[in-house]
Amino acid sequence: MDTTQNPWGVMTAPSLVMFDLDGTLVDSLADLAASVNFMRSSFGLPPLATETVRQCIGKGARNLVGRTLPERADDLDRGLDLFLEHNGANIAVHSRLYPGVLPLLAALRDAGVFLAVVSNKPTVLCRQLLDVLEVADWFGTVLGGDAVAQCKPWPDPLLLAMEQAGVVAPAAVMIGDSSNDFDAARAAGVRSIACTFGFGEPWEMELADSRIDSLEALLPLPF
Numbered sequence: 216m217d218t219t220q221n222p223w224g225v226m227t228a229p230s231l232v233m234f235d236l237d238g239t240l241v242d243s244l245a246d247l248a249a250s251v252n253f254m255r256s257s258f259g260l261p262p263l264a265t266e267t268v269r270q271c272i273g274k275g276a277r278n279l280v281g282r283t284l285p286e287r288a289d290d291l292d293r294g295l296d297l298f299l300e301h302n303g304a305n306i307a308v309h310s311r312l313y314p315g316v317l318p319l320l321a322a323l324r325d326a327g328v329f330l331a332v333v334s335n336k337p338t339v340l341c342r343q344l345l346d347v348l349e350v351a352d353w354f355g356t357v358l359g360g361d362a363v364a365q366c367k368p369w370p371d372p373l374l375l376a377m378e379q380a381g382v383v384a385p386a387a388v389m390i391g392d393s394s395n396d397f398d399a400a401r402a403a404g405v406r407s408i409a410c411t412f413g414f415g416e417p418w419e420m421e422l423a424d425s426r427i428d429s430l431e432a433l434l435p436l437p438f
């Protein structure tokens with residue numbers, strides 16, 4: 216089998232496709248940066264560049280706040296409250312689905328694939344974002360970083376999504392944009408596909424089994 220042109224790496228349909236959210240399905244960077252900078256301004260601190268915020272995304276909201284509020288390490292809880300409140304009220308001011316999301320979800324559903332979101336974003340914000348962007352109904356499972364005790368890069372949320380879908384490895388695939396996604400996938404025993412257009416660094420993409428520069432590269436499905 217020649218899989219060089221087939222980022223799925225398989226010719227038979229997976230039973231479950233797990234999608235990361237930020238940087239994979241949704242370009243949410245501008246809204247995350249706005250909420251970080253609202254939090255910082257509440258402490259009288261200057262804004263951070265969007266690029267700086269990008270480098271801090273991936274290990275959940277608490278980690279993001281900790282990394283973007285280094286001047287106030289003792290105020291992490293208050294910073295997290297400010298960030299979450301602002302982000303919840305401004306979840307999709309700028310956020311948009313990446314090109315190719317809707318045709319991909321439709322093709323996978325037509326192929327009988329169970330669809331899940333496995334994110335490190337808080338579950339309530341995941342649901343809110345998916346609702347506002349009118350894609351919530353596509354997913355049988357939505358797990359945020361608070362859905363399990365240990366979020367990605369631990370395999371736990373992937374294993375929970377697989378359990379909920381009634382699927383065991385290797386019949387699942389993880390599509391993401393960060394080392395957290397690819398490390399979690401490897402630990403869960405499932406293939407991973409890297410979205411190079413997301414928020415991760417080039418070295419992180421090498422941790423996945425294959426790479427795509429657009430979700431459109433996943434179509435037509437090879438199965």
Ligand SMILES: O=C(O)COP(=O)(O)O
Nearest residue numbers: 236237273274275334335
């Ligand atoms: O909230 C984060 O840190 C990143 O969220 P993600 O897992 O959907 O990329």
Ligand SMILES: [Mg+2]
Nearest residue numbers: 235237238392
């Ligand atoms: Mg991501």
